[in-house]
Amino acid sequence: MLKRLFLILFLLFLLPGQIFAQAEFSTDYTVDYTVKTNGLTHAKLSLSLTNQLSNIYAKEFTLSIGSTKLTNIIIYNSAGTLEPNIVLGDKTTNITVPFKDKVLGKDKAQTFTLEFDSADFSHRLGAVWEISIPRLSKTDNLNSYQLSLTIPNSFGQPATITPTPTSITPIDHTTVYRFKPEDLFIKGIAATFGRIQYFDFKLQYHLNNANLYPIKTEIALPPDTPFQTVIYQTLNPPPTTVTQDPDGNWLAQYPLAAKQSLDIIATGSAEINLRPKTDFPPQTLNSTVNYFSEQKYWEATNPKIIKLASELETPQKIYQHVVDNLIYDYGRLSENTTRFGAANALDNPTSAVCMEFTDLFIALARANQIPARAVNGFAYTTNSSLRPLSLKKDVLHAWPEYYDEAKNLWIAIDPTWGNTTGGVDFFNQNDLNHFAFVFQGQDSQYPIPAGAYKTDDRQTKDVEISFGRPLAHLPQTSLVFDLPDKFLAGVPLKGRLILKNTGNIALYNQTIKLSAAKMKLTQDQWTIAFLAPLSQVSLALEIPPTGWNQTLTDQLRAESELSSAQHPLIITPAYRLIATSPKFKLYLISGITIILLLIVLKLIYERFFAPKPD
Template sequence: MKKNHVIPDPIRNLYKKPGSRVKHGMTAIFVILFIVCCFIFPVVSRANDFETTAETFYYLDNPPTTKTVHKITIKNTNPTVYLTSYSLIFSEAEIDNVNCLSNSTSVPCVRYTENERTHIKVDFNDIVAGKNAVRHLEISYQNLSLAKMEGNTTDIFLPSQAKDDNSQNTIYLNVNKKLGALIYFSQKADSVSENGNYQIFRFRGDNLPKGVWASFGNTQYYNFSLGYRLSGNPRSLALPPDTAYQKIYLESILPAPKSVAVDADGNWIATFERNVTQVKVVGQIQVFPKPRLGFSPVSPQKEPSPATNRYWSITNPKLLDIAKNLKTPQDINRYVVDLLSYDKNKINQDQILRLGANVAFLSPASAVCSEYTDLFVALAKLHNLPVAEVNGYAVNNDLDLEPTLLGKNILHAWPQYWDGATWKQVDPTWEDTGGRDYFKSFDLKHVTFVIHRTDPVYPYPPDTYQVVFGKPFGDTPAEIKTKTGVGWSIFPLGLNLEIDLTNRGRTSLENESVKVSFSETEKNIVFLPPYGTYKTSFYVSPKAMINLTQKNPTVNVAGVKHDIIGIKTQVIYIFLITFFAPIIVILGLLLFLRHK
């Protein structure tokens, strides 16, 4: 089953300004080859009286301003006709600083709005006549309607070009490197190059029937404040975890947890005292557009047992038969996007019932994000593919293109799957509603709160949440210095030093070394969340024990040294027991035998 997607007018949906009027579905920019013609002889002008070659340059340096330059070459093919004026016509746009040159000479041009369209008209002061005579025209201006910046991310839309058999148009998007790397293009560029501070993307104008969406950025920061209500025993909750797409920086957890551990799904489970009923968590999330390769605190080697719950267990015979041919995540994603349709009427309902995969299949027009996700997860689990539901916050620009149920205090849901190297997130809901390919590339708008791989419901996401762009924009959070709490005990023979390391920093430790001053042995912390504890032990040789009787040892964690205070006294005590106890026993035995 194939469903046609209608992509709404991007200018209307993403860049519409208050009070502006843009007709839906209108071509964003096109060139009228001639408006008024003068004739050497009284003949009727036709479109093939001229051949036009155009190059359009977009310079993106300081969003939302985009400098646009049209370089147009007009060649006469009819010796009896010449141009007296030329016009560019757009869907209504916010432009400024219009300048026009004809054959390198400044010429008058006017900008005006008519019938909800913006016109730039150039009047020529000279005559360029004769067959094959050429006029070089340059029109430049600043456009405030094409680009939009949110936090550290820049989105831009390049409008489609009108088709004309007698014109050729090439488009160049020049993006300043300071705006970050390419996150997404709705259409692949014909060529990519660099020139100084610019990344340059080249397109053929006739190859852009719907225009081009593009997004740039390296990372995004969000400040969050989350509230939890606790009950039952144990008192625990799921903190936003590190994932392949995000890094967590905790400012505060009030009250502080007793411990934090990573569960089988990758969630950070914080445990509290039994009298705690409410918890507030404040921090910052750094989001990445691509997964961090190699990040996997939880091994996906074995998929949990086949789903038996009502959300992910497929029982419909027809769906089971269809699923036989959906063996890859890409096949599954394509099927889900084509089958389901987002039900916007549910946004107005007081209660939204989660349907599950079987009901979603039978009622494809009644889907919201949970149905897209549950059907994807259920089909993947049927083939034992490592997969999970992600529940979290999504920053949306337009409820038509990127719908969420945040107004109902229901978070957005999307799937993730293991591709053999990392966890990859996809969003079939937004791919269906917005037309963007979320399987090939992701974005910087999704924030993970909880991961459901083993259970479709637990752990719960936060009860209340507030997520805003991090401030100041573009600043990296301060360098984190991890504080460690060191606990130790020494076996009676003095052969091992046991150490408990508790991460008291704001962020997790990943692949960090642990060394002690008395040994060449090095241990490795694969992953340790804030408030998490790592237990290890080091062998203490007799020579090392003698050295430890003279000074306290140190433990080096992630390049930071920490003194193990008080160890010297205990080492002396154990040293005396270890080496002098046998002598005392022998002397005691000799005295006993002598008196006997």
């Protein structure tokens, strides 16, 4: 009995297709991926198709490879080279292998080998090599699956590899990693070689005040996180101040006059780390933000959301459900994308972009009392089909975070890319491609990220990011006293002490101490929890009054961890200050002169002009 067999090798994602008579054949795979020093990956797939019945044989075999950039394709068996039929899809290469010989008989096997090169599985991203081998989708007729991954030693030591290899073998100038087959059915291989990525950036913000009165407004600057350090080279013009909101956003304040427009440019570099920084302040949940509440696009109290959330008790289960059940709609990228929200994403699962993947995860997490929030930012991708970006303004991306109470950390995940890459794990490991601009936890729509500060008549490219190089961290401050040198005795001394961050990185928990040799101080120490680069903080100074008749010379001294300043003080009684003042002397002489002049004028008047008595 002649049957045609179509078996699909799911290397990237499950494609619609038909598998005939799976019980009539069993398949065995031996797959070797060898990454070359230039990043090109050579794949060798040896397949054996064994008859389970005596009266059937396979006429052809179809594989779907999750890449459209295959080169040097060759297929052969013991009889020689086979001529495949190759059809390119949107994101796949479909290879049909016709068998020349009929292999009949139970337990008889048809074997062949496919080899090709691809640039889609390994990428050098700045200072990092990233390897992504998508998962194999397990089928009922699969008998065995063995995979090895060979990496050149020039890539350095691995920062992360998931799943965990079962063996690591050095061979010549390479290292061979092998894995449990059952792990590869759950998720693909994701490996990173390198621990820090560097992005240089230039961000432009366009502000406009259309009102007839002045206003104060703000922009969101990319902030530090436990996994991210932002070094600022310029911020022009400088803001009046930079504050940190409960979500950790850096909000730079700018005043705008009536009808004023203002363009702001920020340049610098971002360091993205795989591991959280040990010297970063702990990320305790801010008590002023309800990370369980419903908001627009996060319908945590919607009955459908609540019902589904009750079946998904952990962040990983929620992540996997979102990855498995939403379908990325590439057609929406060419439109003016509208944000659907979580509830609508459930009703329209085939038309999702990164906003829907993010919103649905957050709503389900919050319905389960798991703190969750959204991140907007830049995500580097070499393949917009496998790792799409959906926020069209300057090609930004959105992804969610959930709070891990055991680690005191917000954990970033990316269900969008988990879906579009066909199972690469974006839950259990961080990558070095995500650069956070803003965090939206207390508000699902604010703050808006760099790239979204547009004016109606100017649609410019405002986000420019490229791979960079390490920049030196320059923690620098200056202290400046803003108060007079001389004060009246008996009067409180009031002024300000200004701490300026003149360096290029943010400062945390800076202690400032104030001292005086003779005078008592109302407050002699401050702790500044956060000070953004190129910004300043002003501290109120007040020194209790001295005796009204006291004369005193003293010196104030302020010290921080990075700078110090001194300021002389002269306390003088009012009468002495008045008496010794040059202005007072001038006023006194002028007053006496005027009085004498008036007396003289009076005498002259009385002598010559006043009426005389009869």
